[in-house]
Amino acid sequence: MLNLPPRLLVLVAAALAVIPALTWACSAGADVFTWRGFSRFSGFAAAGLFAVSMLLMMRLTWLDRAFRGLGHVYQAHHALGVAGFLLLLVHPLALALGAFLVEPAAALRLLWPDPSSATVFSGWIALLLFLFFFIVTVAQHMPFHRWRRWHRAMGLAYGAMVWHLVAAYRGSLAAGLALGLVALGVLGFAHRLLVEDPPGRGLRYRITRVRRRGPKVVDLVLEPLDKELRFEAGQFVYLAMRDSPDYQACGESHPYTLTGRPDDPCLHVSVKSLGFCTRHIQEVTVGTEAVVQGPFGGLFPAQAQHRPQVWIGGGIGITPFLGRVSILAADGPPIDIVYCAGNEAAALYLEDLRELTRDRAKVHIHTMYEDTDGLPTVPAIESRVGSLEGRELMLAGPPAMVESLRRALRAHGVPASRIHAEEGMAR
Numbered sequence: 027m028l029n030l031p032p033r034l035l036v037l038v039a040a041a042l043a044v045i046p047a048l049t050w051a052c053s054a055g056a057d058v059f060t061w062r063g064f065s066r067f068s069g070f071a072a073a074g075l076f077a078v079s080m081l082l083m084m085r086l087t088w089l090d091r092a093f094r095g096l097g098h099v100y101q102a103h104h105a106l107g108v109a110g111f112l113l114l115l116v117h118p119l120a121l122a123l124g125a126f127l128v129e130p131a132a133a134l135r136l137l138w139p140d141p142s143s144a145t146v147f148s149g150w151i152a153l154l155l156f157l158f159f160f161i162v163t164v165a166q167h168m169p170f171h172r173w174r175r176w177h178r179a180m181g182l183a184y185g186a187m188v189w190h191l192v193a194a195y196r197g198s199l200a201a202g203l204a205l206g207l208v209a210l211g212v213l214g215f216a217h218r219l220l221v222e223d224p225p226g227r228g229l230r231y232r233i234t235r236v237r238r239r240g241p242k243v244v245d246l247v248l249e250p251l252d253k254e255l256r257f258e259a260g261q262f263v264y265l266a267m268r269d270s271p272d273y274q275a276c277g278e279s280h281p282y283t284l285t286g287r288p289d290d291p292c293l294h295v296s297v298k299s300l301g302f303c304t305r306h307i308q309e310v311t312v313g314t315e316a317v318v319q320g321p322f323g324g325l326f327p328a329q330a331q332h333r334p335q336v337w338i339g340g341g342i343g344i345t346p347f348l349g350r351v352s353i354l355a356a357d358g359p360p361i362d363i364v365y366c367a368g369n370e371a372a373a374l375y376l377e378d379l380r381e382l383t384r385d386r387a388k389v390h391i392h393t394m395y396e397d398t399d400g401l402p403t404v405p406a407i408e409s410r411v412g413s414l415e416g417r418e419l420m421l422a423g424p425p426a427m428v429e430s431l432r433r434a435l436r437a438h439g440v441p442a443s444r445i446h447a448e449e450g451m452a453r
């Protein structure tokens with residue numbers, strides 16, 4: 027397996043994406059240095075970036091491993107998509123500017139959305155669709171399931187871009203390469219839509235135990251119906267329930283952390299009601315079948331495992347640590363666990379943590395309750411665990427908590443390489 031840092035992998039992906047544009051540039055001679063040439067280059071580059079971005083929306087375990095976490099794959103998907111979008115804007119602007127500098131009226135003629143010109147018309151359709159979907163999908167406050175639907179609809183804009191590519195550039199080597207890459211992107215998109223997202227695909231399990239932990243949290247135990255999932259402690263899976271005679275599933279798969287031991291054939295998850303699907307899961311009954319995809323996860327990178335660590339879990343974000351403590355070696359590095367919750371009653375897994383770490387002298391558990399201690403801050407954490415100098419920090423919890431802690435830790439001088447979270451998973 028390629029062992030490159032995720033940032034370098036993003037550059038590798040970007041380099042792959044611009045191959046058609048570079049191929050065109052190599053064959054275009056002096057045309058490259060004109061506005062028209064710049065426009066073509068940006069058009070090919072945008073198409074390549076969108077194509078590779080589509081490939082990076084796939085939920086594949088080998089991509090998760092290569093990028094050290096599915097979140098990094100999604101971040102790369104996002105970065106390449108945004109870069110493609112910016113170049114897509116440059117494409118008609120550079121074309122228009124080149125024409126305008128020769129004769130102002132020519133710019134208008136060139137870009138007028140004339141339906142009889144497939145090239146111009148398809149270009150306009152693609153541009154408008156991309157603009158529309160980009161504006162919609164940056165709306166962070168939209169409920170997640172609705173956002174996801176709009177984001178997927180961006181496939182329409184991608185389709186219009188393919189139409190434009192075929193209409194405008196067919197015949198050249200660069201266009202062939204771009205279309206090849208774009209076809210791969212279509213396959214990536216189709217894989218996500220038809221293979222990964224439908225809740226019927228994956229390993230089959232059955233719920234054997236349902237335990238209510240609180241008004242909004244349920245613990246589930248699932249036994250394998252055929253092959254067992256192999257995973258590392260602290261990883262997560264995408265889990266979807268199936269309909270059963272006394273349970274109607276929400277029809278979607280969502281990420282949940284495995285809280286059990288990797289050598290246990292049964293899977294253990296704890297689910298907090300936070301929205302449509304997790305509310306449904308609170309009602310699940312023994313005997314319901316479930317489908318599991320994964321495992322994924324980059325919260326505990328190999329290079330950090332032998333160093334002193336501080337784990338900070340907020341609310342249901344304690345789950346990766348519940349999974350991880352179960353496999354800690356007695357002679358492992360010192361670990362401080364900070365369990366952040368609204369109050370003592372909301373720290374549902376505190377006793378489990380204490381039980382699991384009873385004979386681990388190097389593991390210390392601390393609590394931080396919002397009602398009495400306020401939100402977690404770096405000084406409050408250091409007052410419990412001591413200096414953070416030289417320690418690896420693993421963060422899990424509500425995205426807002428993880429983001430604010432990360433910023434505070436960076437401002438405190440903790441290097442980014444020592445801060446670990448399932449980045450990029452929120453959207």
Ligand SMILES: Cc1cc2nc3c(=O)[nH]c(=O)nc-3n(C[C@H](O)[C@H](O)[C@H](O)COP(=O)(O)OP(=O)(O)OC[C@H]3O[C@@H](n4cnc5c(N)ncnc54)[C@H](O)[C@@H]3O)c2cc1C
Pocket residue numbers: 169170171262279280281282283284295296297298299300301302303304305342345425448451452453
């Ligand atoms: C790596 C990871 C591990 C997780 N582990 C657990 C766990 O062990 N127990 C638990 O209760 N919850 C866990 N969650 C959160 C859980 O996935 C969400 O609460 C659930 O997806 C919400 O779905 P919903 O339909 O109920 O609510 P929605 O209304 O769809 O979403 C509520 C919020 O959940 C987040 N969310 C929803 N779907 C996804 C998704 N597919 N990917 C990322 N974020 C999403 C969004 O930020 C959204 O604002 C985990 C999330 C991630 C990313």
